[in-house]
Amino acid sequence: MKTEILFMQQEDVIAAGILNMGKVLEMVEKAFYLEGHGEIINPPKTVFGIPIGSNPQSHFFSMPVYIGGDVNRPGIKWAAESMANAKTGDLPMGIDLVILSDPVTVQPVAIMDGMVITAMRTAAAAGVAAKYLAPKGAKVAGCVGAGVIGRTMIMALKQVIPSLEQVKLCDLNLQKAEKLAAEFEGEIQVIPTNNVEETVIDADIITTMTTSRKPFVKAEWVKSGAMVIQMSSWEVEAGVVKKANKVVVDSWDQMKENDLSVIKQMVQKGDLDEKNIWALNEVVCGKKPGREKDDEITLFSSRGMGCLDIIIGDYLYKEALKKGLGQKLVLWDEAK
Ligand SMILES: NC(=O)c1ccc[n+]([C@@H]2O[C@H](COP(=O)([O-])OP(=O)(O)OC[C@H]3O[C@@H](n4cnc5c(N)ncnc54)[C@H](O)[C@@H]3O)[C@@H](O)[C@H]2O)c1
Structure with missing residues (x-):
């Protein structure tokens, strides 16, 4: 046949x-x-x-x-x-x-x-996490990385967070941030920059999707009540994870095989108990709660399923x- x-x-x-x-x-x-x-x-x-x-x-x-x-x-x-x-x-x-x-x-x-x-599903996983874990009425997103995932991340956030008014979009290559910002003209205000601190500080939702090989988001820049979304495994410093009240991942079984993951490194050092790492499926199915308080910091990190x-x-x-x-x-x- x-x-x-x-x-x-x-x-x-x-x-x-x-x-x-x-x-x-x-x-x-x-x-x-x-x-x-x-x-x-x-x-x-x-x-x-x-x-x-x-x-x-x-x-x-x-x-x-x-x-x-x-x-x-x-x-x-x-x-x-x-x-x-x-x-x-x-x-x-x-x-x-x-x-x-x-x-x-x-x-x-x-x-x-x-x-x-890949580009669409990666940002959509972040979008689903944001649906359950983002602060209510979030207005400002600070997005770092204006590449392929940067584009779909803005698409997903726009869809999931109807209150969103402004995206600060940072890239080491300012021209890339400017070009991507222009694509969203007339849809949502996107402000291009190459300054990570300005992008992250005061953002209600912080997202990172870069090719950086070392952490660049500092704990002191993450405000109370924010949600942090990390698409590579090592973009936020350990202090950001420590500061988070809820740490949610797409798959811990998979993430713990990645030695470079900041979350895995914290578990290895005894700075984070595996029991306090939740899977997004548990939140989606109501086995674990989503956001409960206005002032809690939530973090979602994915490796891609x-x-x-x-x-x-x-x-x-x-x-x-x-x-x-x-x-x-x-x-x-x-x-x-
Ligand atoms: N979790 C997942 O499911 C998943 C899926 C696909 C990709 N990714 C990861 O997402 C990341 C981005 O992927 P992409 O396809 O968008 O890459 P890309 O190359 O299209 O874009 C990455 C951008 O990050 C910028 N950048 C690098 N370091 C930076 C820094 N320190 N500060 C600001 N900007 C910086 C680069 O200039 C570039 O514009 C990669 O690390 C990739 O491995 C994750």
């Missing part, structure tokens, strides 16, 4: 609806809900690095997943990050693929570009079939 795979290039993924942040937020929240109800198999990602000279490095991530419930979809995200690309700017830093399979026959059914999915890519990939694949998008590739006419 002929086995066909639907190949979806980036344009098809976009035409299938990936840029609809409202829909992506809905699916990401559903993934955390299903995870909290034991419907998802999502082992920690396997990672290896390839040194190119002594530095920088390329990293490859293998992220196999099964999503149960009414989704019933196995799949894998094959992700990669190149520090060389980050330096030259010729290619995106992160380049990803999403592969979906049939749960019964195990045939691969779709291969698609995963780059836009494959189940978010697969639930979205499954939705996009079904939309592509309905809309006639993508290109059919034949794996074999008759299996030998």
Whole structure:
């Protein structure tokens, strides 16, 4: 029997609806809900690095997943990050693929570009965390990093926090911050800067999504009642985590395998008890509370879960079939 795979290039993924942040937020929240109800198999990602000279490095991530419930979809995200690309700017830093399979026959059914999915789902995970943990009536967001995730983070915050009036957007490269700020003209006020302290101090919601290799957010800049969202694992200093009343992660099992994670380092040193690190799925399912007080500081840190890519990939694949998008590739006419 002929086995066909639907190949979806980036344009098809976009035409299938990936840029609809409202829909992506809905699916990401559903993934955390299903995870909290034991419907998802999502082992920690396997990672290896390839040194190119002594530095920088390329990293490859293998992220196999099964999503149960009414989704019933196995799949894998094959992700990669190149520090060389980050330096030259010729290619995106992160380049990803999403592969979906049939749960019964195990045939691969779709291969698609995963780059836009990654950008959207990463910010949407932060958005779901903000829905439960951000201060009520938050007006100012201080966002550090005006790259790919910086763009989708503003999209997610705008959607989840209707009271948001202003985004301070910081990048070491001021021109990048200015360019991204201009994209949001007429939608929300975005003020570009290259000063981290000015961005973070007094912000109701602080988000970091940079390629920095060392912490740059200081505890004394985080005001009472703020929410801190960290997309790399080492952008806030340990004092910020210490100051937080609630520490929530996407997956502790996965984060504790990352030696560079500030949260893991604090647990190792005995500065933070593992019991006080909650999973976002527990908050989404109501097993742990979201924000309870106006003056508490909440922190969300993520490393990225494959189940978010697969639930979205499954939705996009079904939309592509309905809309006639993508290109059919034949794996074999008759299996030998
Ligand atoms: N948690 C997740 O699920 C997840 C998923 C994807 C990417 N990420 C991480 O998010 C980060 C950003 O990814 P991206 O694709 O947006 O990268 P990007 O290269 O598009 O953008 C990163 C930006 O950070 C800026 N920057 C670096 N150091 C800075 C500093 N100290 N202060 C201010 N700006 C600084 C750079 O100039 C650049 O504009 C990466 O570390 C990546 O690993 C996390």
